[in-house]
Amino acid sequence: MRMAPVMFRSACRILTFVNTQSSANLQRVSQLVPRALLKQACAPSSSGQLSLKACARELMPEQSRGADSALYTPPAGVRGMTSLDREAFSWTVSVPALRIPKEVLNKLAAAAGPGLRFLPSSFSGAEAEALQKAGVPLEVQNYELRMTYENLKSEEVLRAVLPEGQDVTSGFSRVGHIAHMNLREHQLPYKNLIGQVIMDKTPGITCVVNKTNTIDSTYRNFQMEVLAGDGNMVAKVRENGVTYEFDFSRVYWNPRLSTEHERVVELLRPGDTVLDVFAGVGPFAVPAARRGCSVLANDLNPESHRWLLHNCKLNKVDGKVRAFNMDGRAFIRGPLREALPALLRGAAGVHVVMNLPALALEFLDAFRGLLDPGLSQDVGGLPRVHCYGFSKQDDPHRDVVDRASASLGAPLEGRCSVHLVRNVAPNKEMMCVSFALPKEVLFSNHSAETDSPEEPPTKKQKSDDTAD
Numbered sequence: 001m002r003m004a005p006v007m008f009r010s011a012c013r014i015l016t017f018v019n020t021q022s023s024a025n026l027q028r029v030s031q032l033v034p035r036a037l038l039k040q041a042c043a044p045s046s047s048g049q050l051s052l053k054a055c056a057r058e059l060m061p062e063q064s065r066g067a068d069s070a071l072y073t074p075p076a077g078v079r080g081m082t083s084l085d086r087e088a089f090s091w092t093v094s095v096p097a098l099r100i101p102k103e104v105l106n107k108l109a110a111a112a113g114p115g116l117r118f119l120p121s122s123f124s125g126a127e128a129e130a131l132q133k134a135g136v137p138l139e140v141q142n143y144e145l146r147m148t149y150e151n152l153k154s155e156e157v158l159r160a161v162l163p164e165g166q167d168v169t170s171g172f173s174r175v176g177h178i179a180h181m182n183l184r185e186h187q188l189p190y191k192n193l194i195g196q197v198i199m200d201k202t203p204g205i206t207c208v209v210n211k212t213n214t215i216d217s218t219y220r221n222f223q224m225e226v227l228a229g230d231g232n233m234v235a236k237v238r239e240n241g242v243t244y245e246f247d248f249s250r251v252y253w254n255p256r257l258s259t260e261h262e263r264v265v266e267l268l269r270p271g272d273t274v275l276d277v278f279a280g281v282g283p284f285a286v287p288a289a290r291r292g293c294s295v296l297a298n299d300l301n302p303e304s305h306r307w308l309l310h311n312c313k314l315n316k317v318d319g320k321v322r323a324f325n326m327d328g329r330a331f332i333r334g335p336l337r338e339a340l341p342a343l344l345r346g347a348a349g350v351h352v353v354m355n356l357p358a359l360a361l362e363f364l365d366a367f368r369g370l371l372d373p374g375l376s377q378d379v380g381g382l383p384r385v386h387c388y389g390f391s392k393q394d395d396p397h398r399d400v401v402d403r404a405s406a407s408l409g410a411p412l413e414g415r416c417s418v419h420l421v422r423n424v425a426p427n428k429e430m431m432c433v434s435f436a437l438p439k440e441v442l443f444s445n446h447s448a449e450t451d452s453p454e455e456p457p458t459k460k461q462k463s464d465d466t467a468d
């Protein structure tokens with residue numbers, strides 16, 4: 001980006017200003033300010049004031065903003081505000097300035113060169129020469145710069161409003177047009193104002209929600225409260241080049257899993273089959289089908305199932321995906337078991353994906369004795385399982401391998417790979433164990449059904465302060 005050689009200096013408090021009363025002048029300014037900024041400068045009005053402020057904002061070096069806190073500190077009266085009054089964020093700062101006639105702006109720009117700065121009391125020889133040549137009097141004047149809500153970043157607004165000394169972190173996850181926040185206790189009295197500020201300051205965000213409980217529903221969706229905006233929960237997102245649509249209030253979606261989705265999909269080859277036990281709205285299933293795989297995808301949540309079907313159509317892979325709406329264990333012992341013998345006789349790969357990290361390791365016992373031992377001779381390759389699990393242990397690798405082995409009833413040590421997906425919370429990791437389903441498990445005489453005739457009920461998910 002090209003910066004103006006004559007620029008606002010907050011640390012030394014000098015402001016260069018131009019008379020921008022006409023669009024012709026704005027054009028001249030455009031040669032001095034970054035292109036993106038000109039749009040902003042021209043948008044509000046053709047008045048010089050607005051243009052000037054827009055320029056001041058952008059030309060201020062980031063590191064100087066802290067050094068000149070007065071310029072970005074709104075009136076003290078906004079402290080404690082709970083309903084956003086944007087007008088209350090207006091104030092005037094007196095700043096030293098150099099007046100530069102509009103006619104010489106271009107000349108000055110050329111003479112000054114990109115690195116030149118004009119300092120108030122100590123113009124260097126080159127600086128003074130450039131200014132004098134251009135007929136600019138070396139007189140520093142006072143300029144009353146009017147600042148408004150528009151000039152502030154969301155953090156600056158919130159720091160001015162929330163109680164002094166308290167954390168104003170205003171981070172959020174973005175899901176399409178929805179900003180998804182996880183506000184702390186002390187921020188709750190200001191929640192609607194925070195939502196409004198996030199919406200004002202983030203292009204494309206038209207709805208702000210706050211998580212109202214821990215993620216403890218079976219379907220892994222959040223309970224949420226709308227803080228600001230239109231309340232439209234049907235989001236459209238793109239992940240790894242694929243478009244998904246879903247009702248964010250009723251299904252699971254986590255933008256932090258895009259790398260993991262991509263990692264697994266890249267393991268697949270065209271012609272492989274993917275058996276997705278906890279498919280959600282399709283972030284493994286849809287890209288796998290787009291890659292030329294056949295997919296059986298299941299989810300217990302009827303809403304996820306509905307949006308999964310929708311996303312298959314949206315991405316024109318409905319012919320490659322068969323979708324099911326049942327418990328994961330029933331899926332493994334039903335459609336997956338039916339499909340497996342024929343698949344294992346073929347040469348293509350078979351991948352089982354199990355992304356329900358709070359519980360998936362416990363579902364692995366459903367593979368015990370899944371197939372008739374008489375079929376074991378016909379088998380070429382074995383299905384490759386990618387099973388997710390959370391761990392809070394000091395050695396999460398070992399922990400998930402031990403739990404997977406216990407659930408399968410066969411040791412995996414030395415015949416699996418373990419991938420750290422992400423750190424979910426302090427001392428809580430999300431892991432993925434990948435392994436070829438051992439023959440002695442798949443063709444065991446003891447099935448999970450014969451070992452325990454009653455199917456274990458789906459356990460209530462453990463509460464956690466995290467988004468999984």
Ligand SMILES: C[S@@+](CC[C@H](N)C(=O)[O-])C[C@H]1O[C@@H](n2cnc3c(N)ncnc32)[C@H](O)[C@@H]1O
Binds near residue numbers: 252356
């Ligand atoms: C963590 S999400 C993962 C969704 C998707 N695979 C992804 O990567 O985003 C787990 C999914 O499992 C579903 N689920 C929860 N319990 C289930 C069960 N017992 N059987 C099948 N699906 C279940 C939830 O509805 C949710 O969509």
